[in-house]
Amino acid sequence: MARFGKVELYPVNGRGPEDVLVDADGGVYTGLEDGRVIRVGPGGRRIDTIADTGGRPLGIEFFGDERELLVCDAHRGLLVVSVADGAVRTLVGEIDGVPMVFCNNAAVASDGTIYFTDTSTVFSIERYRDDLIEQTGTGRLFRRAPDGRVERVAGGLQFANGVALPPDESFVAVAETSACRVRRFWLKGEETGTEGIFVDDLPGFPDNISTGSDGLIWVSQASSKLPVLDVVRKLPAPVRTAVRALPAWLQPSPASTCGVLAVSALGDVVHRLEGEIDGFDVLSGVRERAGTLYFGSLERNCVATTPVPRA
Secondary structure, eight states: OEEOOOOEEEEOSSSOOOOOEEOTTSOEEEEOTTSEEEEEOGGGOOEEEEEEOSSOEEEEEEOSSTTEEEEEETTTEEEEEETTTOOEEEEESEETTEEOSOEEEEEEOTTSOEEEEEOOSSOOGGGHHHHHHHOOOOEEEEEEOTTSOEEEEEEEESSEEEEEOOTTOOEEEEEEGGGTEEEEEEOSSTTTTOEEEEEOSOSEEEEEEEEOTTSOEEEEEEEEOOHHHHHHHTSOHHHHHHHHTSOGGGSOOOOSOEEEEEEOTTSOEEEEEEEOBTTBOOEEEEEEETTEEEEEESSOSEEEEEEOOOO
16 A cells, blocks of 8 residues: 555636546546536646536546547436537436436446446435445446447445446446445356456445556545444434434544555556545545546545556
């Protein structure tokens, strides 16, 4: 394990740039709490508003080339945003006639197939702490085929969150935040249709995950584990309900320490960074491109960058 080295912070004009996506010029796309999708120019020198989804944009990916963005909007579902004119269209807003409660993150395969998560069927993003306490296990992973068909890949996930595909697209990895692990579901080979653990017993709560230009799967950890949360989870249901009714500042809250780790397709941890970053916490998004790491935060008003550590 290594501590974070020099981290550069780039302010954005809004709260909660939860995920990050980097284009060929080094510009960073992210979604904000107020519904805007923005692009932060290289070095943070310029901020352009690309679109307003009218919801709460979270996970963000390129859809095909860099002319369109795939946006997981917690309130509106799976969207496509035009970089050129900001037009927004809905790909998936509901499943079997029922609106998604908490569309969270996605990965796009080379043939256009989209794998995406709906974190909970009980609690929305505004009540994400409630799901962490109750561990509803209602998270789901879906697959949208290029022809528009949507099918469930897996259910019963504990706070289904980040999604990533390895370079050979042999499996899809899914972060289970409240279980502090990443699962994988095999898509190719002899194990097709089976599932297992990709990385387990993480020191923190995994959030968004992504495949870097280095071929590694990068896992953000928004917060280190919270012993008090383990205690609350063991309390009787009426007491847990009372805890959830408390003001947010009295409930178990994310720690100031956060982290990221990089995992090979074989499940070997290649890089691991942990610690505190001055002026930055709740590290919910990570993206590697050309030797640089880019971070997003669910709570802060900035994105961050740091070099990939030497192995």
